[in-house]
Amino acid sequence: MTQLVAFDSDDVRQDIAGEKSEAVLSLPSARIPLTPKEESQLWLKVDLRLMPIIALMYLLCFLDRGNAKLDGLMTQLKLDGNQYNIALVSPRVSQANHLVSTKEYQLACGILCSFVMLRMLMGFVKNYPQLAGVRFCLGIAESGYYAGITYYLTMWYPKYMLQRRFAIFLGAATSAGAFSGILAYGINFMNGDGGYQGWSWIFILEGIATVVVGCVALSHKPATVMVDYPSTAKFLTPNERQCIVQRRGQHLLPLLDEEGDLAAQVRAAITDWQVWAMCIVQLSITVPLYGITYFLPFGYSTSASQLLSAPPYVFGVIVLLVVAYFSDKTQLRSPFIFATQAIAILGFIINITDAPYGVKYFGTYLCVAGPYTGGAGSIIWLANNLEGKCKRAIGMAIVICMGNLGGAVASNIFRSQDAPRYFLGLGIEIMFLAMGMIAVPIIALTYRRINARKDTLERQAEVDGGEVLDAKKGSFRYTL
Numbered sequence: 001m002t003q004l005v006a007f008d009s010d011d012v013r014q015d016i017a018g019e020k021s022e023a024v025l026s027l028p029s030a031r032i033p034l035t036p037k038e039e040s041q042l043w044l045k046v047d048l049r050l051m052p053i054i055a056l057m058y059l060l061c062f063l064d065r066g067n068a069k070l071d072g073l074m075t076q077l078k079l080d081g082n083q084y085n086i087a088l089v090s091p092r093v094s095q096a097n098h099l100v101s102t103k104e105y106q107l108a109c110g111i112l113c114s115f116v117m118l119r120m121l122m123g124f125v126k127n128y129p130q131l132a133g134v135r136f137c138l139g140i141a142e143s144g145y146y147a148g149i150t151y152y153l154t155m156w157y158p159k160y161m162l163q164r165r166f167a168i169f170l171g172a173a174t175s176a177g178a179f180s181g182i183l184a185y186g187i188n189f190m191n192g193d194g195g196y197q198g199w200s201w202i203f204i205l206e207g208i209a210t211v212v213v214g215c216v217a218l219s220h221k222p223a224t225v226m227v228d229y230p231s232t233a234k235f236l237t238p239n240e241r242q243c244i245v246q247r248r249g250q251h252l253l254p255l256l257d258e259e260g261d262l263a264a265q266v267r268a269a270i271t272d273w274q275v276w277a278m279c280i281v282q283l284s285i286t287v288p289l290y291g292i293t294y295f296l297p298f299g300y301s302t303s304a305s306q307l308l309s310a311p312p313y314v315f316g317v318i319v320l321l322v323v324a325y326f327s328d329k330t331q332l333r334s335p336f337i338f339a340t341q342a343i344a345i346l347g348f349i350i351n352i353t354d355a356p357y358g359v360k361y362f363g364t365y366l367c368v369a370g371p372y373t374g375g376a377g378s379i380i381w382l383a384n385n386l387e388g389k390c391k392r393a394i395g396m397a398i399v400i401c402m403g404n405l406g407g408a409v410a411s412n413i414f415r416s417q418d419a420p421r422y423f424l425g426l427g428i429e430i431m432f433l434a435m436g437m438i439a440v441p442i443i444a445l446t447y448r449r450i451n452a453r454k455d456t457l458e459r460q461a462e463v464d465g466g467e468v469l470d471a472k473k474g475s476f477r478y479t480l
Contacts, residue, residue, distance in 0.1 A: 034243050042240050046156065049235055051168050054149055059172035060210045061145060123196070123203035147400045151393050154383050156230060158247045159479070160328045163380040167324030170376045171317045182310050262390060269386070269394035277443050278382045279402040281337070284436025285378060286406030288344055288429045289371035291414065292364065308361065312368040319369040320376060333381035334444035334480055337374050338437060344370025345433040352426040374436075375403075384479040385447070406432075447478035 034042065122138070125131045149169060157165050184202055191198040230236065230244040269275060319340075327336045347366025350359060382399055386392040409432075414425035454477065 034239075039243065039247075042236075042243060043161070045236075045240075046230075046244070047165070050156065051165065055169055055172035056213055058145065058149070058169060059176045060206070060213060061173070061176075123200040123207065147397050150379055150383070150400070151396055154392060155389075156244070156248075159384050160331050161247075162383065163324040163328050163333075163376060164321075166380055167320050167376050170372065171320050173372075175313065175317055182307065185307055265388055265390040266394055268388070269391045269398065272386070272391070272395060274382065274385060274443070275395040275398055277439065277446075278378060278399050280439045281378045281436050281443070282375070282399050282403040283406045283409075284341065284432045284439065285371050285375045286403040287409050287432040288348065288367065289375055290407040290410035291425060291429050292367045292371065312365045315365050316368040316372045320373045323373045324376060327377060327380075332480055333377050333384065334440050337377040337381065338440045340370045340374035340377065341433050341437045341440070342370075344374065345430055345437070348426050348429045348433065352421075352423065352430070354421075370433075381479060387476055444480050447480055451477050451480075 121134050122131075125134055150166065153162060153165055153169065183206070184198075187201050187205055188198040190196075190201045193201070196204070230241050230248075233241060236244070323336050323340065327333055343366050347363040347368075347370060350363030351367065353360075355363075379396065379399065383392060383396060386395045409428070410425075413428045414422050418424050
């Protein structure tokens with residue numbers, strides 16, 4: 001389970017040129033004011049261009065998860081012991097290898113093409129080795145999309161407008177949990193048609209849907225759908241491009257992004273304490289997140305379970321969007337991450353007890369809403385606090401890689417011999433959440449101390465009539 005971070009040298013040179021053009025546009029002499037109404041219309045224009053295709057493709061990545069088990073996959077393939085768990089962990093292992101490309105729109109289109117073919121193959125596997133092999137390849141095909149698009153959004157949106165857009169993107173995956181249950185319920189009526197059971201039709205039909213979206217996404221030149229930078233976006237006017245670059249420049253340091261060689265920025269990311277601290281937070285969220293995605297039996301029939309899995313995800317999307325709005329509005333991350341972890345741990349505590357099914361079903365609402373919402377906050381928290389374009393890309397890739405390993409943990413702690421209570425699995429989920437609830441306040445307090453130290457140095461420099469030791473980095477403040 002190694003981590004691979006690779007760059008194309010030509011892409012890096014082109015990106016440096018793009019960053020320089022953004023730096024020029026962000027200079028005070030180039031500022032072009034827009035009225036609040038004009039700026040709102042501008043961001044709506046960008047949202048309508050970027051977010052629908054990004055969210056739809058991510059929804060399709062998650063659409064088939066968790067329902068095939070209920071529709072006969074284990075029975076037909078004669079999976080015994082922990083073979084189903086091993087099949088689940090296969091894509092998580094392969095997803096620990098991330099390719100960080102600076103041409104994220106090309107990466108997204110390439111991922112969708114390979115993902116389509118492998119999604120279709122899932123419906124035709126006949127035995128356990130084929131299932132594990134295809135799922136391993138599926139993880140490789142899918143691995144770069146989340147990290148790539150997350151980083152891509154940081155190149156477009158200002159620091160405190162980012163989480164709302166990321167919530168829309170991540171909400172697509174949460175929505176998939178709702179839609180997949182309803183779709184699987186309907187597809188299950190095709191059980192036996194053409195010699196295939198219901199689980200096969202889930203992969204085949206949802207694969208066809210992916211083909212359709214893929215054709216739409218690839219029927220245009222990539223630059224007309226998604227572009228590298230606002231400064232090169234042809235669907236924007238020159239004034240609009242300048243406005244977006246300037247708004248991003250209020251909290252970022254464009255000139256810092258192009259300084260130093262690539263190797264130095266890679267080393268800076270790998271040795272930065274906050275990257276590894278945030279890995280702990282991300283693991284504490286992704287283990288419960290994947291656990292509740294894969295294992296949602298409520299003690300009812302297959303059809304009832306499929307339908308009952310939808311409402312918790314709808315609730316999760318609502319909580320995700322509401323929390324993202326207030327997190328951006330208050331310009332705070334850690335309090336909301338901590339609160340969502342507390343919500344999740346309450347849900348898992350409810351489910352580990354011998355409470356009635358109705359009470360446990362209420363607990364699943366909390367189990368879904370907490371990790372999905374907290375996961376969005378932790379990634380954006382890191383993105384807000386990493387200085388430098390390449391360092392931000394590397395740091396986010398490392399944290400997301402570690403988060404994917406949480407899926408490997410979650411896939412193996414819900415053992416078949418522990419059904420239906422799953423004491424071991426639920427207990428480990430609670431342990432990881434508690435670990436995150438300890439880490440978040442420590443990280444936030446550390447950021448606060450660093451900010452306070454910078455404030456003291458700046459005040460002292462003003463009194464002494466001197467300059468801050470590093471004026472560029474000194475002006476940067478960590479988001480709490």
